[in-house]
Amino acid sequence: MGHNHRDVVFIVLLGATIISGVIALILFLVDGSDIFGLPDTKYGMVFDAGSSHTSLYVYKWPADKTNDTGIVSQALSCDAEGPGISDYVNDLVNAGESLRPCMEKALALIPEDKHQETPTFLGATAGMRLLREKNSSQADRIFEEITKVLGQFPVNFQGAQILTGIDEASFGWITINYILETLVKYTFSGEWIQPSTAEMVGALDLGGASAQISFLPLGRIADPSTNAIFRLYGYNYSVYAHSYLCYGQNQMEKRLLERLVQTRTSEVVRNPCYHGGYEDTLSLADLYDTPCVQSSQTSQPVQSLKVEGTGNPEACYSAVYSLFNFSACLGREDCTFDGIYQPQKHGQFYAFSGFYYTFHFLNLTDGQSLHTANETVWEFCQIPWKQVEASYPEEKQRLYAYCTNAMYILILLTSGYKFDDGTWSDIHFSKQVAGTDIGWTLGYMLNMTNMIPAEAPVLQRAESFSVWVAGVIFLALTIVMSIGSGVIYCFWSPD
Structure with missing residues (x-):
């Protein structure tokens, strides 16, 4: 027994x-956190106050992974109703009130016990840079109204500010390389490694008032004003970054219209970039209400002019091309236009914002060749306006501008940034990567919250985890x- x-x-x-x-x-x-529902989750919010609209982005990340890479994810995006904040100069109260619905939506998502600790930022870009240049007191009053409204919410609001052009460009570069994990990787063997710099990508951003380009060049950057220097994960980066103010889609269109107004031969302005049969009324007060457009007359004899589209892509190309001063480069290879320095570019680029939206509309975001892109834009611009309206009933607001914007993008990327038949395939027209919108906001938040450390991450978490196990x-x-x-x-x- x-x-x-x-x-x-x-x-x-x-x-x-x-x-x-x-x-x-x-x-x-x-990971023990997968079993027990730990660690805690932190949140951060950034308002992208662009020239044509404002968007709110909510990000989240595990509290114990603050210094890891690739762990910040996008929890929410919300587009505020109405125009960009710079357009509220005569309606100051609504500059702040327009942001309230997105804040309420965000706080409904974030657990209530996290509200007070959630860092919240508002970054304004080229629209406010132009307004500050035109009237700094108006820009200040808009920020006061925004601060008044956002300060009413139970969050850690850290203020509103205007980004410099080089910041906007370089934060876009940080964002895309961060979410692609080309800054640092954690290997299966438990080591942090720096990927080859050849894996890093460039960033191409196109807004309503400005255009940005940023990338890591092979050699040194000759112009210090275009050199954005970072120390990320223990490595130094010297990034070429430049912002072209007045070269955003909306300001480019105004500059084009101003040139057509000055060269018209009658009281009707004929725009070859608008579809044949399109008609509109152009307010001269609105046209000249920007530092990007200089009036050659002290006073306008008329308040508005009729605009008619002619749908002529060849004439459209020539008119848009004339907005660039290519002769200012004097034949230099390291120059784009208007005498702006740009080192030799290389590698892959992600084109987002206006680049993506315009080419997505034309079904040109799936790796089509430069020849196909040119052909598609040319054909689209020749379609009569009534046919365009009937074909895209849900695109009423900006439908008339797609031809202009597409032609502009082609010229900017080829004649300006010098992409050609051989390098066109290096451009990836994208809105998101891994569920995160591409733009400057994530890079901005990472920088403002010091979530990208200057030194390489250490294995403290792994060691503590081993002790726990x-x-x-x-x-x-x-x-x-x-x-x-x-x-x-x-x-x-x-x-």
């Missing part, structure tokens, strides 16, 4: 040991031994 008892005890101990071994293996292979295994084995001892005692203890 004792022999049978010992067999039973052996089986119990063996089973318990196997179970504890399985538990230990699971704990080694699975060892403790759990020790506890499991202690339980097993206790069970075994109890069983032995029950079977062999005297009556």
Whole structure:
């Protein structure tokens, strides 16, 4: 009988040991936070106050991974109703009120106990840069109204500011390389490595008032004003970054219209970039209400002019091309236009914002060749306006401008940034990567919250995790031994 008892005890101990071994293996292979719902989640918010509209982005990340890479994810995006904040100069109260619905939507998503600690920022770009140049007191009053409204919410609002052009360009570069994990990677063997710089990509951004380009050049940057210097994960980066103010889509269109107004031969302005049959009324007060457009007359004899589209892509190309001063480069290879320095570019580029939206509309975001892009734009611009309206009933607001914008993008990317038939395939027209919108906002938040460290991450988390696992295994084995001892005692203890 004792022999049978010992067999039973052996089986119990063996089973318990196997179970504890399985538990230990699971704990080694699975993050304890996946089992117990830890660690805590943190949130951050950034308003992108662009020239034509404002968007709010909510980001989240595990609290114990603040210094890791590729762990920030986008939890929400919200487009505020109405125009960009720079357009509220005569309606100051609504500059702030227009942001309220997106804030309420964001706070409904973020757990209430996280509201007070959620860092919240508002960054304004070229629209406000132009307004500050035109009337700095108006820009200040808009920010005051925004601060008044956002300050009413129970968040850690850290103020509103105007980004410089080089900041807007370089934060876009940080964003795309961060979410692609080309800054630093954590390997399966548990080591942090710096990927080859050849894996890093450039950023092409197109807004309503400005256009940005940023990339990591092969050699040194000759013009210090275009050199954005970062120390990220223990490595130094010298990024070429430039913002072309007045070269955003809306300001480019105004500059084009102003040129057509000045060269018209009648009271009707004929625009070759508008579809044949399109008609509109052009307010001269609105046209000249920007530092990007300089009036050649002290006073306008008329308040508005009629505009008619002619749908002529060849004439459209010539008219848009004339907005660039290519002769200012004097034949230099390291120059784009208007005398602006640009080192030799290389590698892959992600084109987002206006680049993506315009080419997505034309179904040109799937790797089509430059020849196909040119052909598509040319054909689209020649379609009569009534046919365009009937074909795209949901695109009423900016439908008339797609031909102009597409022609402009072609000229900017080829004659300006010098992409050609061979390098056109290096451009990826994208809105998101891994569920995160591409833009400057994520890079801005990472910078403002110091979530990208200057030094390489250390393995503190891995070490602490190993200690935790060892403790759990020790506890499991202690339980097993206790069970075994109890069983032995029950079977062999005297009556």
